[in-house]
Amino acid sequence: DAKTTQPPSMDCAEGRAANLPCNHSTISGNEYVYWYRQIHSQGPQYIIHGLKNNETNEMASLIITEDRKSSTLILPHATLRDTAVYYCIGGGGADGLTFGKGTHLIIQP
Amino acid sequence: DGGITQSPKYLFRKEGQNVTLSCEQNLNHDAMYWYRQDPGQGLRLIYYSQIVNDFQKGDIAEGYSVSREKKESFPLTVTSAQKNPTAFYLCASSIRFSRGVKSPLHFGNGTRLTVT
Numbered sequence: 587d588a589k590t591t592q593p594p595s596m597d598c599a600e601g602r603a604a605n606l607p608c609n610h611s612t613i614s615g616n617e618y619v620y621w622y623r624q625i626h627s628q629g630p631q632y633i634i635h636g637l638k639n640n641e642t643n644e645m646a647s648l649i650i651t652e653d654r655k656s657s658t659l660i661l662p663h664a665t666l667r668d669t670a671v672y673y674c675i676g677g678g679g680a681d682g683l684t685f686g687k688g689t690h691l692i693i694q695p
Numbered sequence: 696d697g698g699i700t701q702s703p704k705y706l707f708r709k710e711g712q713n714v715t716l717s718c719e720q721n722l723n724h725d726a727m728y729w730y731r732q733d734p735g736q737g738l739r740l741i742y743y744s745q746i747v748n749d750f751q752k753g754d755i756a757e758g759y760s761v762s763r764e765k766k767e768s769f770p771l772t773v774t775s776a777q778k779n780p781t782a783f784y785l786c787a788s789s790i791r792f793s794r795g796v797k798s799p800l801h802f803g804n805g806t807r808l809t810v811t
Contacts, residue, residue, distance in 0.1 A: 620799060629699075629785050629802030630738070673737070683728065683753070683800075685738035 589613065590674045595690040604661040606689050608674030611655040619650060621659045623670040624688070630673060633659065669693045698722065701786050701803035708780075708810050716771045716806045718786035726792035727769035728800065730785040731755060738785060744769055745792040773808065780810045 591609045598604040610619055618637050622630040634641055634648045636657070641648045647660040661668055673688040699720045708714045720727065726745050730738040740753030744763040758777025763769050769788075773780045785805045790798035 622800070627783075627805070627807075629787070629804045630800070632799040632801065635799060683740050683743065685730070687735075687737045 589684055590676050590686060592672070592674055592686065592689045594687060595692065597692050597694055598661075598664050599694050600666060601663055604664040604668065604691055604693070606659040606661075606672050606674075606691060607656065608659070608676075609656045610674065610676035613654065613676040615654070617676060619648070619654075619657050620675040621646070621648065622673045622675065622685075623668075624673065625670045630685075633672075664691075664693045666693050666695060699786055699788055699801055699803035701784075701806050703806060704804070706806055706808045708808070710810055711775045712810075713775055714773050714780075714808065714810075716773065716784050716786075716808070718769045718771065718803060720767055720769075720788045720801075722788055722790075722801060723766070724788035724790050724801070725766070726789045727763065728787040728789075729753075729759075729761065729769070729771045730787065732783040732785060732805075741771065743792070773810075780808060783807050 589612050618635045620635040621633040624630040633645050634643055636648045636650050650657045669692055671688040671690050673685050702717045728743040729741040732738050739755050741759050742750055742753055742761045744750040747763055747766050750761050750763050758774055760772045783805050787800040787802045789800050
């Protein structure tokens with residue numbers, strides 16, 4: 587069973603910020619949260635990961651709550667090419683390799 | 696460019712035949728993984744290998760076998776014992792696998808297996 591929970595789908599207007607939530611209440615203090623995305627019929631692509639502090643790279647920002655029970659992936663200016671399934675992964679050992687169904691993000695023109 | 700190569704992209708087999716899916720990486724990663732994905736579903740872990748000559752079962756290992764004789768290669772055999780082999784198979788690697796902390800997974804572009 588997945589150790590994270592995400593909404594099955596979300597819509598976002600092109601050019602706006604897309605905020606994707608993830609609950610990971612069971613991860614331990616030294617376990618990272620990873621985000622990936624999968625465009626249809628391709629392998630998932632790594633986006634970002636974090637432990638306690640907020641993180642930002644050229645693709646996205648990751649906001650992790652202080653209690654580490656949830657996080658939000660932010661795509662600051664969504665484009666049509668950001669339409670994909672987004673996976674949040676967290677946990678240690680083999681638990682950290684479990685991908686749920688993710689969130690299908692649809693960017694509307 | 697470094698990366699993970701899965702071949703072929705599409706594979707067709709008759710029921711009752713074993714089939715081996717190839718996965719090669721030139722990233723010098725210690726750990727490698729195999730996942731299965733069915734339509735509209737997430738990825739399910741079949742097998743993973745933390746180091747050469749070692750591998751562990753994932754959540755759905757029944758009907759599959761693997762080997763890890765070389766660091767760069769982790770082939771997956773879908774045997775005739777696998778009841779529903781038609782699926783999209785994804786191979787991944789990471790720098791290392793250590794309990795509690797892992798490096799990001801790098802995925803290949805998958806092999807779509809159809810068994811009739």
